[in-house]
Amino acid sequence: MLYVLTTVEFVIPSVLNKGAGERKMSIDASTLGEAFNIVSDIMGDDFKRRVIDINGKPRALINIYINGKNMRFNNAGMSSALKDGDSIYILPAVAGGAEITSQEMLRYSRQIMLEEIGYVGMEKLKDTKICVVGAGGIGNPVLTQLVGMGVGSIRIVDRDVVEISNLHRQHLYTDSDIGKVKVEAALDRLQKMNPDVKLEAIPISVTKYTAEKIVKGCDIVIDALDSIDARYALNDACLKLGIPFIYAGALGMVGSVLTILPNQSACLRCVFPELSEDEMPTCSTEGVHPSILYLVSGIQVSEAVKIAVGQQPSLVNKLLYTDLNDLVFDKIQMNRHDECPSCGKNAEQKDVNIPSILVEELCGRDRGKRTYTVTPAQITNQVDLSHILKIAKSNGYVLKSKGNLGLTLSNSNQLLISFLTSGAATIVGAKNEEEALSIYNTFTQELKPKVS
Missing domain, CATH: 3.40.50.720 (NAD(P)-binding Rossmann-like Domain)
Structure with a gap:
């Protein structure tokens, strides 16, 4: 086979560059093995010790990727012919953190090639x-x-x-x-x-x-x-x-x-x-x-x-x-302010009395109807949606949609109510805060917020 000299980019991750950040170099080579040898000579003895075995081949834990594809899946191996513009990435199988699989190398290859992320950065993202x-x-x-x-x-x-x-x-x-x-x-x-x-x-x-x-x-x-x-x-x-x-x-x-x-x-x-x-x-x-x-x-x-x-x-x-x-x-x-009530010198962590239910008016929906959210102060994730639905049907509500985390109901008075498994509800069409809370209580009288 006739090999043609090409110009390729070879990328060394920070972990193989003494922690000095990712290094990219443009080299001329016709095969992967030739490119690997050129880079090994440039990087020096410490690099060679870490990536090359006694036979002069890449160690078992070293992976070399051509355009995001592991060369081990290529029958030609280190004899793989290179094309102009190919990107070659070398990295150890485990460099700390969450190990990146070969499939993930393919999925995330375009961001791993970035100096700002690299292989080690990708591991950190996974963690x-x-x-x-x-x-x-x-x-x-x-x-x-x-x-x-x-x-x-x-x-x-x-x-x-x-x-x-x-x-x-x-x-x-x-x-x-x-x-x-x-x-x-x-x-x-x-x-x-x-x-x-x-x-x-x-x-x-x-x-x-x-x-x-x-x-x-x-x-x-x-x-x-x-x-x-x-x-x-x-x-x-x-x-x-x-x-x-x-x-x-x-x-x-x-x-x-x-x-x-x-x-x-x-x-x-x-x-x-x-x-x-x-x-x-x-x-x-x-x-x-x-x-x-x-x-x-x-x-x-x-x-x-x-x-x-x-x-x-x-x-x-x-x-x-x-x-x-x-x-x-x-x-x-922008500057931090000593007088800031949240992060300033006199900021205090105050204990607050937690109410059982919070009512808040939102922006109007459905052509301007008043809208309220009613929320237990404590996260519960204990609401039985089938029980809410049973109460709704007995009160003349129709089910609009239902999932694992919530359901939406409507009635003839054009009220639209969405209940969530956390106990929170959004009520569209209530006249005021008191009516919103009354509607909510119709469904959840027996629900008790979880005390942490």
Whole structure:
């Protein structure tokens, strides 16, 4: 066989480069064996000792990939002919952390080739647990990116159900998902995207009483919420538990992102100290362009990956503000404040009296009908949906949809109620808070919040 000299890229992971980071080199070679020998001579004796056996061949634990495919599956082996532009990656079978299989090498080859991630970074991603709070406009692209990249474990938190008005921007969902609990619909879709990622769905509202339990045990928290009170609760919980927290907001054509490292950087209250839920505009009243959601979510994922692989995130003490109208990107310096009630010198962890039930008014739905969420202060995951359905039918309600984590009901008075297994409910069409609570109690009088 006639071999032709070609120019290829040979990539050495940090673990085989004395921890000095990934090294890429362009070399001229006609076969894999020739390329391997050239690189071995360049890298020196320590490299040779670690990757070459006494016969001058790659050690058993050394894997060499050509364009993401292990050369051991090629009958030609080290005699494999190379083509111009081929990418060759060499790595030990186990380099610490979660071992990457050959199939995963193929799936994630394009990101493993990146110097910013590499093989060791991919191992770290597989060992990372990220909590994504919110499965709506920002949460959808965050989740699809994290799952696609192979983050080891992802916790999905949301209290809502899928509505038709979500579909133009929340692309995890389809028409068949309308009325389903968002976290359940997202879980089903994401498991099909990448079955190797461990997914956990929690159908619950985020409040100052539930936030700490929601994020506990996670390495990074990504904020994909639309409620400032819930964001403050997440901020405070992450500060207390020492978990990096990545904020993003988007409305209309504008968005912003901030990365918060507890006890090191400005927190959310340092940047936005006194925002009020009642005064905040929302996408249901102001509208939102899907592009801004994908932009800020991509930046959040980039920041999360940097943290996961051990790099310094770019938006610590910097608020990135972007406006698609003029395609403006501004990075605004932010500083931690000693007076901040969450992370300042005088910040205190106060014990609070936990109520049994919380009632909150949301933005109007279904052409402006008043909408309320009713939530047990404690996470229960004990509601028997079949029992709720039995009560509903005896009270004239019709089942609209039902899953493992929740169901949606309606009645002749045009009330729309969604119950979740956590005990939370969203009620569309109640006249006021008192009526919303009364409707809720009709179904759940005997349910008792779990005491931790």
